Amino acid sequence: MSSRIADRFADLRAAGRTGLVTYVTAGDPDRERSGAILRALDRAGADVIEVGVPFSDPLADGPVIQRASERALASGTTLTGTLDLIESVRAELRAAVVVFTYANPVLRLGPDRFAARAAAAGVDGVLMLDLPIEEGDGFRRTVVDAGIDPIFLLSPTTSDDRIRRAADLGRGFLYGISRLGVTGARAEMAAGVRGLVERIRAVTALPVAIGFGLSSPEHLREVGRYADAGVVGSALVDTIARRADSSGLVTAVEGYVAWLKGDADLAPAP
């Protein structure tokens, strides 16, 4: 059951490194620079790149990603546009690519067409924010048949029983939500996250990435003590938002990710 995602996490474990999963919204700030940003994330050493599909009603997202979604929709980015974007850069990326989406755009396109199109684009995994295990069985089988890893989110409110089901049904890695609430950077890591990872570890050997709230190398080091990887989303998207009008956008993104990875010389400009 080898996949690019599994390979990336196997590399990390072999090297004893903490992985970096980065999130950006497709088409933010526009299609051309979005492609350049995906390349920059890969160059800077992201292990997994989550590509968000812009959606009109991102109810699991905080204000930073909501605004990214608005910018991307305004630039004309759709689900198929997101897959086209991934396809256009896929050959140049070493990182695994995960599509991060709300259910409705995928259901509108049709799960079969989505899976075929995503597989052709070189998508490695898919994560659906508002499609819990109980609603997602048919979809899960469709994407697995297309060779794409279904990735499930686990929260501090998730029961041990459901963690077990997600571990049985998921592929690639499990995404642990560090805290209650929506996406968005926070100053401190949540206290309960270690307990969630321990509950996951008790039932599965699947790699675990922790997200929601991470924004610094310190956060990644902390997460690395118990999880396989950390996810940085809103903080990165905020960097894009602040540099969207600047010619230094792509360099800033690359520098930010290198800083997250521990290259102290590349601290981001305030």
Add this chain to the structure above:
Amino acid sequence: MTTTDTTAAVGAVFGQRDPDARGYFGAYGGRFVPETLVAPVAELEEAYLAARADSAFRQELVILLDRVVGRPTPMYEAGRWSEQLGGARVFLKREDLAHTGAHKINNALGQALLAVRMGKRRVVAETGAGQHGVATATACALLGLACEVYMGAEDMARQALNVVRMRLLGAKVTGVDAGRRTLKDAINEAMRDWVTNVYDTYYLLGSVLGPHPYPLMVREFQSVIGREARRQILDLTGQLPAAVVACVGGGSNALGIFDGFVDDAQVRLIGVEAGGEALVSGRHAARFATGAVGVLQGTRSIILQDLHGNIEPTHSVSAGLDYAAVGPEHAWLRDLGRAEYTWVSDDQALQAFQRVARLEGIIPALESAHALAHVETVAAGCDPRAVLLVNLSGRGDKDVEIARDRGFGVDPAAAGGASGSESKA
């Protein structure tokens, strides 16, 4: 009826028309929520099913409905209006006379009691026209719960009266600036609050929308309307109505009154959506006219969306109907052929609003005016002995500024001799 009789009647309705175990009415419903909400929604379902089976809970609810809401609300034959329509006898179920001025209080009190039973200290809610927000603020004041209501900034401007009412009742009203700044955006923000504060906060959703068990629970709390209405119309006329008509935003007042007649196959059930300015994307909220199956805010139903699955903006002169999805049970009733759905335009609703005010002395909510407008069409082809029933779901005080801005309720002399209705015709 005594309180004990009513309590028994409430018990007899609960649990009679449940969705399947996963919360589906046919192909619609379910639970499309972010992972953090899966367990809280399951906990809510468990708590609700236990509460509705508990006669002490039902009795507490019935006492509040009797003594706070003022139930039963009257059934009124609109004689002068009926006469002008020239067809059937039209009866109005007067939910506008319920405490706080709309049917919303029936659900707000039921869920607030459930929140107390679950040990929650804080309630969040969304509101469109503000009627659900006022009802929730009222229930929270009554039961000693902290209350925060999310409301689109556009709705706060056009329903300013209700914003003041909520604040007077002790609720915090938080404006939402995302999207079209209306009901859908307020629901997104209320759900974001809930997912962040889920341990101590109860989300008091105002319509038959959202993840299971909300569509079931809200319909059952509203079914008191149909239960009373069926008994009242039989007492007054000795017959069942030919049709029951209600406006449909999310659709809670409609399901509330339909529930009393759904087993009477000869009674037509008609839901009326907001046709807005025109059936063009962004200018209406007639989901059944141009929508498609999709998932929004926790439930699978008929939704106004574009080819890429993004939700389309909506418009209606009435904030309470200005929403992109319809409750899942309505979609199912339509598939079954048990209920039918149509729409009326902003202008038609405003005309009916004006006519019912002049002929019956009732200023209806603009939402309810959509149902009234359609009844005018239904009555035109009816046998004069036929009985039509409309759910007059709310009162129109909140809408008088909108009506004035559209040329209604203006002194004929000041308006240059043309009355509002004539200038709009």
